[in-house]
Amino acid sequence: GIVFIVPVTRALAQQRGQGESGRGGFNERLPQEIGAWIHIDEDGGVSVFTGKVEVGQNTRTSLTQAVADELHVPVSSVRMVMGDTDRTPFDAGTFGSRSTPTMAPQLRKASAAAREMLIAMAAEQLKVEPDDLRIVDARFVNHDKSKTLTLAEVAKGRKLVKVIPENIAITQPKDWTVAGTSTLKVNARDFVTGKHEYTSDIKREGMLYGKVVRPSAFNATLVSVDAKAAEAIAGVKVVTDGNFIGV
Incomplete structure (x- = not known):
């Protein structure tokens, strides 16, 4: 037969009131x-x-x-x-x-x-x-x-x-x-x-107003990003850090 092993810890994070630990918030x-x-x-x-x-x-x-x-x-x-x-x-x-x-x-x-x-x-x-x-x-x-x-x-x-x-x-x-x-x-x-x-x-020198770009699927991994079009717009700055993208 086939045995399916599904690690649910991170999936539990999607449930209301649950953190990655699977315990309350x-x-x-x-x-x-x-x-x-x-x-x-x-x-x-x-x-x-x-x-x-x-x-x-x-x-x-x-x-x-x-x-x-x-x-x-x-x-x-x-x-x-x-x-x-x-x-x-x-x-x-x-x-x-x-x-x-x-x-x-x-x-x-x-x-x-x-x-x-x-x-x-x-x-x-x-x-x-x-x-x-x-x-x-x-x-x-x-x-x-x-x-x-x-x-x-x-x-x-x-x-x-x-x-x-x-x-x-x-x-x-x-x-x-x-x-x-x-x-x-x-x-x-x-x-x-x-x-x-x-x-x-609150305003600070050099402060930017940003938005997080969310993945289309839970727990997705960023493979690559083409930010040329966004960076071509005056005043726009794209920040990438691992799986994080901010504009």
Whole structure:
């Protein structure tokens, strides 16, 4: 008889939500360290890092609300660092309405883990049990309010060096106090005055606008390319690199 052996790993990449590994998409390979997502600044502000970008869908505000909910801090104390590839975790892109269902839960988990870690640090400083503390408007308060610390005081000189626990509990929708409520749009003035800079607004010296030339079949290999006609057009540049062709 005849035996057909078909390697399916790369074929699985064509399926929705699958990478070449055959496992779920890029979300399964996101950094799990708290510090990759959340920093507590010296002034007590919270810096949040995400590869998602603001393209008019107001995701800066919605993600800010999710973090504020978990850390129990004011929206005004949260600063989103978005799309800065030197500083933020890898992200497959901002598309397909994925920011809210994928990034919001990830930031909630990171924030919840940071909250538990910060409460433990505050309890150590105040010499109380962690269960005796809660965070109210960026302040750690014990049950009878006789002992308090600010977020800045607890985090000063400390880093959130810990992996996000797999079973970390995040706030359930019925208990949300910030998310799902009306709040002023973060950086709203920049949007209505045109000051906000979108990715499409960025211009660099010598920058070109390009398009990827896709193969006609999945996993095809480039054998040769005749780019003479394209290169004869004024201002057109053809870039080839292995199987990649860009115009």
